[in-house]
Amino acid sequence: MNQKGKQLAIWGLVLQLGSVFGLVCTIIAMVRYFSGLADSGTAQASGLAQEISKVLGPAAAGSVFGLIGIILIFVALFRIRYRAPWFRTMLWVLSILWLMSFPLGTILGIIVIIYLARHKDEFTEQTPAGDALKAA
Known part of the structure; x- marks a missing residue:
């Protein structure tokens, strides 16, 4: 990573x-x-x-x-x-908290929640062996 x-x-x-x-x-x-x-x-x-x-x-x-x-x-x-699984979890928690901070936090929270929902497959654990298999 x-x-x-x-x-x-x-x-x-x-x-x-x-x-x-x-x-x-x-x-x-x-x-x-x-x-x-x-x-x-x-x-x-x-x-x-x-x-x-x-x-x-x-x-x-x-x-x-x-x-x-x-x-x-x-x-x-x-x-x-950066796409670590812990980062995705942290972003979900922060986004939900940001939703309560009207108006800027609400906008940022919605943007990040939509992004996380659309790009959930990108946040997977990357291993060197897994990367080598994908390259082959």
């Missing part, structure tokens, strides 16, 4: 997980802030806006990493044509 494609696919997956991590950090920080706000019973608009802007940092960073991850995955899939 193509080593460069494998590296791009792995890095793309790691960066996609980074975007999920950024979102989880943001949710945890928001829950902590609002539970503290409920305990104190008072809220100032300027303080609220400042805290919300602080906790959105991880989500913004995660979005940047996620976009880079999507680019790496698409380069591995369409440019380098």
Whole structure:
């Protein structure tokens, strides 16, 4: 299999997980802030806006990493044509998750799902012996 494609696919997956991590950090920080706000019973608009802007940092960073991850995955899939079976499974999972990220993620998810459905025979385990038999 193509080593460069494998590296791009792995890095793309790691960066996609980074975007999920950024979102989880943001949710945890928001829950902590609002539970503290409920305990104190008072809220100032300027303080609220400042805290919300602080906790959105991880989500913004995660979005940047996620976009880079999507680019790496698409380069591995369409440019380098990496076709490992694990990569196909990963693409199915990511595509389903992308469907929930309207509008860009939905479009990307649909494109990849259609591609995977049409090209399912390309994602097979390649062995050196199998390649030699095909060449003969």
